[in-house]
Amino acid sequence: MDDITLGxxxxxxxxxxxxxxxxxxxxxxxWFAAGLAVAVLAPLTLGGGENQLMLLxxxxxxxxxxxxxxxxxxxxxxAARLALLHGLTGAATALVASLxxxxxxxxxxxPLGLAxxxxxxxxxxxxxxxxTHARLANLLPQVWRHISQAGAGILLLAATLGxxxxxxxxxxxxxxxxxxxxxxxxxxxxxxTLPLAEREAPLAAxxxxxxxxLALALLGTALDLPPLVATGILSAGLTLLLSLHxxxxxxxxxxxxxxxxxxxxxxxxxxxxxxxxxxGVAERLRAAREVLLIPGFGCIAAGACSELIELGxxxxxxxxRVRLLAHPLAGRLPGQLPLLLREAGAPAEWLIExxxxxxxxxxxxxxxxxxxxxxxxxxxxxxxxLRRASSQGHEVILLMKSLAGFSGSINPLLAQPHVHLWxxxxxxxxERLNELLRQG
Amino acid sequence: xxxxxxxxxxxxxxxxxxxxxxxxxLGAQASWLVAALMLNAMSLPAAILLLGDAREGxxxxxxxxxxxxxxxxxxxxxxxxxxxxxxQKMEGLPTDHG
Numbered sequence: 001m002d003d004i005t006l007g008x009x010x011x012x013x014x015x016x017x018x019x020x021x022x023x024x025x026x027x028x029x030x031w032f033a034a035g036l037a038v039a040v041l042a043p044l045t046l047g048g049g050e051n052q053l054m055l056l057x058x059x060x061x062x063x064x065x066x067x068x069x070x071x072x073x074x075x076x077x078x079a080a081r082l083a084l085l086h087g088l089t090g091a092a093t094a095l096v097a098s099l100x101x102x103x104x105x106x107x108x109x110x111p112l113g114l115a116x117x118x119x120x121x122x123x124x125x126x127x128x129x130x131x132t133h134a135r136l137a138n139l140l141p142q143v144w145r146h147i148s149q150a151g152a153g154i155l156l157l158a159a160t161l162g163x164x165x166x167x168x169x170x171x172x173x174x175x176x177x178x179x180x181x182x183x184x185x186x187x188x189x190x191x192x193t194l195p196l197a198e199r200e201a202p203l204a205a206x207x208x209x210x211x212x213x214l215a216l217a218l219l220g221t222a223l224d225l226p227p228l229v230a231t232g233i234l235s236a237g238l239t240l241l242l243s244l245h246x247x248x249x250x251x252x253x254x255x256x257x258x259x260x261x262x263x264x265x266x267x268x269x270x271x272x273x274x275x276x277x278x279x280g281v282a283e284r285l286r287a288a289r290e291v292l293l294i295p296g297f298g299c300i301a302a303g304a305c306s307e308l309i310e311l312g313x314x315x316x317x318x319x320x321r322v323r324l325l326a327h328p329l330a331g332r333l334p335g336q337l338p339l340l341l342r343e344a345g346a347p348a349e350w351l352i353e354x355x356x357x358x359x360x361x362x363x364x365x366x367x368x369x370x371x372x373x374x375x376x377x378x379x380x381x382x383x384x385x386l387r388r389a390s391s392q393g394h395e396v397i398l399l400m401k402s403l404a405g406f407s408g409s410i411n412p413l414l415a416q417p418h419v420h421l422w423x424x425x426x427x428x429x430x431e432r433l434n435e436l437l438r439q440g
Numbered sequence: 441x442x443x444x445x446x447x448x449x450x451x452x453x454x455x456x457x458x459x460x461x462x463x464x465x466l467g468a469q470a471s472w473l474v475a476a477l478m479l480n481a482m483s484l485p486a487a488i489l490l491l492g493d494a495r496e497g498x499x500x501x502x503x504x505x506x507x508x509x510x511x512x513x514x515x516x517x518x519x520x521x522x523x524x525x526x527x528q529k530m531e532g533l534p535t536d537h538g
Contacts, residue, residue: 049492
């Protein structure tokens with residue numbers, strides 16, 4: 001084993017220690033930082049080469065870009081940033097494999113074939129992750145769906161694979177063929193991702209992370225760098241299992257990502273029994289001694305977390321007991337919402353992650369953009385049974401922008417007694433409510 | 441690299457990934473997705489090695505892009521990990537323990 005492989009193995013080991021510390025709830029950051037530092041310093045000091053100045057310039061620009069991507073965003077942007085970073089790792093792997101092809105470092109056959117597969121997976125996930133980032137960052141509101149999308153994607157992917165085989169066997173070579181191969185792989189990624197809506201984007205981004213990991217492992221095998229194989233497969237396996245877990249939790253099958261979402265069936269929207277306005281909500285909240293606040297995906301999408309915390313403070317100042325249910329499935333990514341609420345200043349004593357199954361709900365519950373989360377038909381664990389709360393005479397107010405929610409499904413709570421619908425944008429509604437509570 | 445050795449490493453890494461994934465709470469998944477990004481950023485040392493010796497114009501361009509993208513992804517993920525860990529360590533939030 002040469003010195004560079006040893007250095008990379010040390011970097012991989014430090015990253016693994018960091019992950020093990022995460023698993024047991026200990027501080028992991030210093031281990032990850034040390035792993036990344038060794039991963040940079042080992043090839044930089046032991047690798048040599050003639051392009052050191054160019055290397056340092058690329059590293060400097062990379063650090064600057066990382067600072068922008070890591071710091072110039074709130075926790076609400078986590079899913080979008082994660083998609084972008086997954087895309088960057090995919091692009092990086094595809095570019096390294098392309099470099100190996102351009103410099104003719106690999107023999108035709110298996111090594112070149114593995115590098116071509118790494119290019120395909122890397123470029124595919126980079127293009128797909130770029131679309132999911134744009135979707136999550138609201139840069140791409142239009143969803144392109146067509147009945148031929150899946151078929152066209154498969155044809156494109158088959159053509160890319162065919163060209164990959166030609167390149168791997170050394171039948172064709174040169175920059176023009178490589179660029180065509182990269183373009184076809186990226187076009188395949190776009191074809192499969194453009195039909196995905198915002199709700200499907202976090203899961204797709206997670207899957208692209210898995211593909212990037214697999215591409216890294218293939219690259220490591222082609223370049224004879226075993227630590228890259230280990231970290232690539234570990235990342236691919238871990239991300240794939242987490243994606244499957246998430247897909248199961250949000251009841252969004254992975255096949256829906258591949259074949260596109262079926263057109264939403266037009267369900268009959270139940271006429272809301274008790275519509276309310278901000279004034280009516282303020283009146284009820286003033287009288288409540290105990291309030292449970294349940295924010296959902298819509299609250300994050302509207303950027304209304306700070307307004308929600310402000311509402312809690314108004315209620316607390318009036319003597320009400322406030323609890324804030326930060327359910328793991330409420331954010332775009334599981335576990336995002338508690339972080340977002342803490343960043344927005346939510347006191348620790350308000351926060352609950354899961355509602356105890358047998359506990360009664362308080363006399364007043366206000367849900368904010370949580371249409372799908374609180375849907376009793378979906379029976380998600382860790383959430384209060386609001387149908388039972390309503391039947392016990394407890395009041396439930398649903399602040400929601402649309403009666404169909406992100407999933408397009410209808411919430412049967414709307415037809416329940418003691419359930420009031422407040423149809424309004426989460427941020428605008430909470431701002432108005434806070435204004436009313438400030439006035440008295 | 442010998443294909444048998446690569447498959448053995450891959451199998452062991454996949455088993456480790458599975459062992460971890462089975463113990464991850466739903467509420468901690470976001471942190472683990474960021475940690476997996478750190479692993480993917482191991483393309484950075486390969487990019488540095490290959491760019492160092494690149495001679496062709498297009499090769500230099502690809503290597504420059506690869507170092508830029510992988511360093512941005514690796515350090516970007518590290519910054520997010522730090523931010524998330526800091527918020528998780530604040531009183532009141534459940535950690536990934538158990």
